[in-house]
Amino acid sequence: MSQNNSLFNYILKIADNQLILGHRLSEQSSKGPFLEEDIACSNIALDLIGAANSLYIYAASIQGENKTEDDLVFLRSERDYKNVLLVEQPNTDFAFLMLRQFLFDTYDFYFQQALLNSKDETLAAIAAKTLKESTYHLRHSGNWMIRLGDGTTESAMRLKNAMNQLWCFIDELFEQDETEIALVAQGIAVDSNAIKAQFDNHVASIMQNAGMDIPTNIFMQKGGKQGVHTEHLGFLLAEMQYVHRSFPGVKW
Amino acid sequence: MNDSQGILWEVFIQSKPGQPHKHAGSVHAHDNEMALQNARDLYCRRNEGTNLWVVPASAIVASSPEDIGPFFEPSNDKVYRHPTFYTVPEGITHM
């Protein structure tokens, strides 16, 4: 794989995570538990989709075939998407949704912080902007972990259920393939092994405040980074892409 | 009173460092931190602020419309509180 190719794929992995999670959150628009929280979630969705957009623009420029960010978003199929399984999981209740945010936000906060040091200047610049946003996201979802864990018996039970469902997707966040390891060696990519301890510490401390136990002995699911997804992603893409694909090559 | 929509908070925004905080509107929230975040998400979507205050609406003590006479009109005739009340010799500046 050429240097450009592996950088291109690396950017897509980052962007796909942001886009797919942003998409899931945007599905919640007008469905929030109260108006203020609806607005908060839309804000976060906008941040995520905006960050993805900057990354796709960069990726398209590296690809160089006169491609645009929209080509990358609307014309790649399920097997070409490289997001982690965690972010594509469909919305169920608010506890599930907010835990999915919290786990990703924690990962993303340390990830963007490390990406600041990338030798790739564009990536580092995008990370600088994204880090401010993810700092806020993490504060928002972390507060909710404590409210839900500490709130009522029902909210604690729902959060616990969500933990049992989502915990199996955590290890994938830190998985690295060979091309990624090569990029780490060049100082371009983030060494996700190095941020795992920070992730674990932060999650453990928030969950302790929330009075929640961390699930143990969970079998870890992987595959998203290789384009082997859960069945949910196909439906998400079908919905997201159908208008664009129904009118090939036109302007919007 | 905590109804199911949380309590009402008044939001004050400082638009630039050094400026006073100005009332922007209200927001509902269940706790301090949520009030701050909700105010940020609602009133600072367009780069409006550098600092935020949120105050439970119930904590604000306000004068009444009937007070307009006794509270505010007595200062109308205290013109000696304004610099233009005083004459200084012609040619004097910086005062």
Added chain:
Amino acid sequence: MNSLKLDENQLIENFEAKLAKNEMIEPKDWMPEQYRKHLIRQISQHAHSEIIGMQPEGNWITRAPSMRRKMVLLAKVQDEAGHGLYLYSAAESMGISREEMLYQLHTGAAKYSSIFNYPTLTWADMGAIGWLVDGAAIMNQVMLQRTSYGPYSRAMVRICKEESFHQRQGYEIMTVLAAGTPAQKEMAQDALNRWWWPSLMMFGPRDEESPNSAQAIKWKIKRETNDQLRQRFVNQTVPQVEKIGLIVPDKDIKWNDAKNGYDFGEINWDEFWTVVKGNGPCNKTRIAAKIKSHEEGAWVREAANAHAAKINKNKAA
């Protein structure tokens, strides 16, 4: 112990004198009960319209055909939530709680703008709504910036400022579609055909059939009548339709020199009343969706309350 007690007549006189001088009425000021009731009804209806209005557009966020359009639409729907919130706050200043207003909405006791009871069927509907529906709403809202109730007026000033991009983005969508492939242009024309008349209906019944209107104008809640605003909207919009090569779906549209405006055809008032009375294509689904998310959020609000109560108790201890 407060200043002298004024009798009712004198209070009314003071109130009307304020209106005559174009002074704002503020929450703690004395106001006639009817004025309060009228405003609570109007402001909460306005708030509900913003909130229900999120649904027809929210319907297309996940399907928007480009990244730019997706972000714009999401930001616009979010703005609507914000505007609903500003308006609920303005109504709360008159002594009604948000919870009560939501209850009225969910039980059908409160209305919202009928326009949102029409379905959004294609992407072009996002253009038509931004351009026509927001265009019509802005006409009304610009007027309401000068409404006599302070908190309502201030909410409208903020809303007008924020909404200035809404109509433009809608017109931009339509402009691009109208200049696109035949299929895109057809989609645009179809959306215009479906949204044109409902947009004209947004201004409400004709003046002679709008009894509340006269009182609202007397109290300076409204500054112009339904028909005046509707006429201005038509005058402003017809050239915009022609500019992008679409056709106004009204064969009676004709410039009238004498009135310096367009003549236009008769609105289908049967359809108007059918939708107002709850039998539009989406009345039931819109309210059902609203109730569903409210009910599904109940445990979240309870948890937030319970957590806040625990913090407060710890603080007190």
